[in-house]
Amino acid sequence: MKRPIALITGASRGIGAATARLLAQRGYDLAVNYQHNAEAAGEVVKLAQAMGARAVALQADVSVESEVVRLFKDVDSQLGNLNALVNNAGIVQPQTRVEWITEERLDVMFRTNVNSAFLCSREAVLRMAIDKGGQGGAIVNVSSAAARLGAPNEYVDYAASKAAMDALTKGLSLEVATQGIRVNAVRPGLIETDIHASGGEPGRVARMAPAIPMQRGGSAHEVATAIAWLLSDEASYITGSFIDAAGGR
Numbered sequence: 001m002k003r004p005i006a007l008i009t010g011a012s013r014g015i016g017a018a019t020a021r022l023l024a025q026r027g028y029d030l031a032v033n034y035q036h037n038a039e040a041a042g043e044v045v046k047l048a049q050a051m052g053a054r055a056v057a058l059q060a061d062v063s064v065e066s067e068v069v070r071l072f073k074d075v076d077s078q079l080g081n082l083n084a085l086v087n088n089a090g091i092v093q094p095q096t097r098v099e100w101i102t103e104e105r106l107d108v109m110f111r112t113n114v115n116s117a118f119l120c121s122r123e124a125v126l127r128m129a130i131d132k133g134g135q136g137g138a139i140v141n142v143s144s145a146a147a148r149l150g151a152p153n154e155y156v157d158y159a160a161s162k163a164a165m166d167a168l169t170k171g172l173s174l175e176v177a178t179q180g181i182r183v184n185a186v187r188p189g190l191i192e193t194d195i196h197a198s199g200g201e202p203g204r205v206a207r208m209a210p211a212i213p214m215q216r217g218g219s220a221h222e223v224a225t226a227i228a229w230l231l232s233d234e235a236s237y238i239t240g241s242f243i244d245a246a247g248g249r
C-alpha cells in the first residue's frame with residue numbers, strides 16, 4: 001500500500017521533530033521543514049529513513065509567502081501528493097507585557113505563527129480538495145493552551161496568535177468539510193523544548209510545574225501522539241476540534 005505523505009513545518013526540533021519520528025514509525029513519508037537548523041533537520045530525516053520512510057529536509061521560512069509556495073512545489077516534486085499537513089512552526093519572543101509591545105514584534109509574531117498557517121493551509125487545500133482533483137487529507141494546527149490562558153506578563157502577543165490559529169482551525173474545517181479534508185488542532189501546555197530558552201527562560205517549565213494539575217511539564221512525544229491520532233483514520237469523524245495536551249491546565 002502507498003505510504004501517506006506528510007509535511008511538518010518546523011520539524012527540525014521539539015514537537016515537530018517528535019511528530020516526524022512518530023509519523024515515520026507509523027508508515028508516513030515525510031517532508032521535514034526547517035528554517036535555519038539544517039543539521040538537526042538532517043538528523044530527523046536520517047532517523048525517519050532508518051524507519052523505512054522516504055524523507056526529505058526542506059528549508060523554507062514559512063512566514064514568507066514565496067518560500068511557502070516553493071516549499072509545497074518541493075514536496076510535489078520530491079515526494080508526491082500531500083495527504084497530511086502539520087502547521088507546527090512557531091515562535092515566542094522575549095517575555096514582555098503589552099505596555100512594552102512594538103509594531104515590529106507583532107509583525108514578526110503574526111507573520112510567523114498566523115500567516116504561515118494560513119499560507120500553508122491554502123497550499124494544502126489547493127492540493128487536497130476533492131473538487132480540485134485532490135484526494136482529501138488532514139491538517140493539524142499546533143496551537144497552544146496560551147490561546148485559552150492569555151499568557152499574561154509573558155506572551156500575550158503569542159497567546160493572541162494562537163487564538164487566531166484556533167479561529168483558522170474552526171473556520172477552515174467548515175469550509176472544507178465536504179472536500180474530504182479534516183482540520184483540527186492540538187493545544188499543548190508546558191512542553192520541554194528549546195522554545196522556552198528562546199523566550200529568555202530555559203527553566204520555565206520547571207518554574208511553572210507546580211501550577212500544572214499533573215505537577216509536571218509534558219514531552220514533545222506526548223504532543224506528537226495527539227497530532228498523529230488526529231491525522232489518522234481513527235479520527236475520521238473529527239473535524240474543527242481541539243485536543244488540550246496540557247496536563248490538566
Ligand code: NAP
Pocket residue numbers: 009010011012013014015016033034035036037038040060061062063087088089090091112142143144145187188189190191192193194195196198
Ligand atoms: P522549538 O523547539 O523552538 O522548535 C521550533 C521549530 O520551528 C524549529 O524546527 C524551527 O526551525 C522552526 N521554525 C521557527 N520559525 C520558523 C519559520 N519561520 N519557518 C520554518 N520553520 C520555523 O519549538 P516547539 O516548542 O517544538 O514548538 C512547536 C510548536 O508548538 C510551536 O507552534 C509552538 O508555539 C507550539 N507550542 C509549544 C509549547 C511548548 O511548551 N514547547 C506549548 C504550546 C505550543 P530551526 O530549527 O531551523 O530554527
